[in-house]
Amino acid sequence: MARKSKSGLLYVKTTTSKGHRYWYFDTGTLDARGKKVFARLPSISDKAAFGTAYAAMLGHRTRRMNAAGALTLANVIALYRKSQRYTSLAAGSKRIYDIYLSELERMLGMGPANEITRGDIVLMVDKRADQPAAANMLLKVTRAMFKWARSRGHVTADPCTDIDLNDLGEHQPWPDDLLAEALAADDPQVRLAVHLLYFTAQRIGDVVAMKFGDIKEGSLFVRQQKTGKELDIPVHKSLAAELAKSGRQIGPILINDRGKPVSVAFLRGRLQKWAKTRGKEIVPHGLRKNAVMALLEADCTVAQTAAISGQTLQMVEHYAKQRDQKRLAKGAIAKWENGG
Structure with a gap:
């Protein structure tokens, strides 16, 4: 009353x-x-x-x-999908948002949008506790949607306030021996995928989208799906040799056994299954870190490295602090012993 x-x-x-x-x-x-x-x-x-x-x-x-x-939450989600905030997202980000907006709608969509509480969001996220990265993305997308809805007056409060993300740590680079084995793998699909991921330092979504037509005059053109950044990456000689083995010059570079383009989920699963048979748990994104570390250890500057990976200078500098200390120390002693 x-x-x-x-x-x-x-x-x-x-x-x-x-x-x-x-x-x-x-x-x-x-x-x-x-x-x-x-x-x-x-x-x-x-x-x-x-x-x-x-x-x-x-x-x-x-x-x-x-x-x-x-307004139910499903109504607000539908309005958000029509908004400039959503439609201006990069294609890759939009696909991720769609996955988690659909999950949010499935779990809470019938509830009145203005009556969704912090407890509802916490419970929804906690149900994903066994997948902390997915739980984080669900919270991030929900938070972005409610921030927009509140700015438009569709809701009066933000139920995502003060909910912490899971601590995931960082993606780890592949062990050197596993990387070397992958680059020489008998499985041509694994071998080519690892060459592309490692020698371009790109995300798996961008690698899956690569086509032979993107290669011109020795450079591979990439428009990053997440950032929209455009890069011209010179083709490393090892990657050029691997591409030549495919015998193809048109269409997507990575294809499945039926000659069709591969999806991100398929390629990630294929690489993880290959690594698991060797007793290793990996994520394909770790190869991006391998590549950045290799560039830095080859005495590339932070700016040169960022020109390949498309990362911010701050992110490359963060990686630079984590370079292989043992390898760097060995090189330092060798220089010292040789008189500088």
Whole structure:
């Protein structure tokens, strides 16, 4: 039941301070931390000003309640998918958002959008506890959608406030012996995929999208799906030799046994299965780190390395701090022993 003040007015509360009485209207909205937002009303002694302000606030609250009550979370997700915020996403990001928006709709879509609580989001994320990376992406996409919805007035609070992401650590590079074995693997699909991932330092989605037509005058053109950044990457001689073994000059570079383009999920599974038979747990993205480390250890500058990987200078510098200390130390001692 709506709260009334002592005067019988809906959604009004009063406080007394230093002998003065103040009147506040409960707007029916919540701030980012879920606390009620109250608006100051004029002094009730000025009946005209008080009545005008109260009527306006009551009208706004009633209209907002009617609109919010009609919107389910599924309705808000549908509006978000039409928004500029969503449609301007890169193709790769949009595919990821679609996966998790669909999951959010499946789990909470029938609920009133304005009544989704922090507890609902925490429970949804915790149900993914066995897949911490997926749980993080679900939370990130949900947070982005609610931030947009709140900015448009479709909801009044952000139920994702103060929910921590899982600590995932970092993707680890492949062990040197496993990388060497993969680059010489008997399986031509594994061998070619690893050559592309390693010698271009690109994400798996960008590698899957590569075509022979993207190679011109010794350079491979890449438009990164996640960032939209355009790169011209000179083809490493080892990659050129591996590409020549395919005997093809048209179409996608990576194909399955039926000659069809491979998907990211297929290629990731193929590489992980290959590594698992050798007692290793890997992620294809680790090869991006292998590549960056190799470039840095070849005395490439941070800027040169970033020109290949397409990463920010800050990210490459972060990798630079983690270069193979043992290898660098061995080289330093060798220089020292040789007199500098």
